[in-house]
Amino acid sequence: MLDSNFFQVTVARKTSLSAGMLRLTFVGDELERFRTTGMPDEYLRLFFPDEETGELVLPMIDADGRWSYREGKPPVRCSTYTVRRFDRSNREIDIDFVVHQGGVASDWAQQVGEGEPMVINNPRGLYTPPHDLPWQVVIADATGIPAATRLLEQKPRHLICRVVIEVACEADIQPLPEADNIDVTWIVGSGNGHYRSRLGDIFPALPLPAGPGHIWAAGEQETIRQIRKFAKNTLKLPPDRHKLVAYWIDENTPRPAPQQLDAALRESLAAQWGPRGQSN
Structure with missing residues (x-):
């Protein structure tokens, strides 16, 4: 034994x-x-x-x-x-x-x-958000989908969750838990070892709800570093308001970067999530 x-x-x-x-x-x-x-x-x-x-x-x-x-x-x-x-x-x-x-x-x-x-x-866990959360943003590439899915399955019923998942192609999209207060945006065709991730560019453009919430992100190391920099330096989030975890390191030669966020994606995020500082 x-x-x-x-x-x-x-x-x-x-x-x-x-x-x-x-x-x-x-x-x-x-x-x-x-x-x-x-x-x-x-x-x-x-x-x-x-x-x-x-x-x-x-x-x-x-x-x-x-x-x-x-x-x-x-x-x-x-x-x-x-x-x-x-x-x-x-x-x-x-x-x-x-x-x-x-x-x-x-x-x-x-x-x-x-x-x-x-x-x-035996397992270990890292997710210990405050108990008073009204909202949470969940950001991940394909490696973070299993944990992101559990976050959505186990969330309190009142908790608003706004989710951005990046996958390499349409065929990688899979069902996620659904609820009236869960909004999901799939970013297709970038990151995941194929091209440079767009998650680090998307996060600063997200219209976050008003009041204190929580940011959870998992993905490639450099992308998570970019998200962490914005969360700490620009949003001034205290440590208990974010959990940003690098799941893997992309050691390949950098590929051409995808186009910057186009107007259609920005409009989609704004329409789905509302202006920064508001909650739908």
Whole structure:
């Protein structure tokens, strides 16, 4: 049996969610002791065997959550993913994977079959907004869709959510939770490792509702840095009013930037969300 921080699971099902995302459902009796945080952005790690030796190297984790490694062992091979769904009664976990080439976990998820083993750990979450929120803005590229979807599923009924999701193509759009106070704008054809993201340009143009709210964003590191700079330096948001998380780093040669925000998109955002400082 594994250390209490880790869980042996197997692949039970594979589901296609869109052209660019698939879901693996994992099952395992050890998930009875899985310690979910309940946070919508909670994440765990998938641990992979050493490519050369086939040995599964797991870290030692102390009471404070710090990792250490046994002397002479290679660094652990792992990938971080959002917990899309946890079902304790059926001992199941859903994890959604962006389909792309060259990623350890994505490549594995695309070729893996039912019954294949995997080791995961207990999750952690970062989403701790104030309890008095009247509104929230949710911004993400494809990697942030699983967490963004959970945010919308778990939100208080009164909370106004204005959502901007960037995907590479129309085929990557997938259903999101619906409610009268959820507005969603899909940005198609930029970011996601194909072109430069437009999210960092769109965020300053968003007509935010009046009063204190919360900004949640997840995506590529440079894009999140751009959003954070505007949130802190221009909007002057205190730390508890935003959670901006870099999920990945684009190490490719920069591609041509997409066109600046055109008038049609600006008008669409203004019509859907109202002028800055107002709430529809």
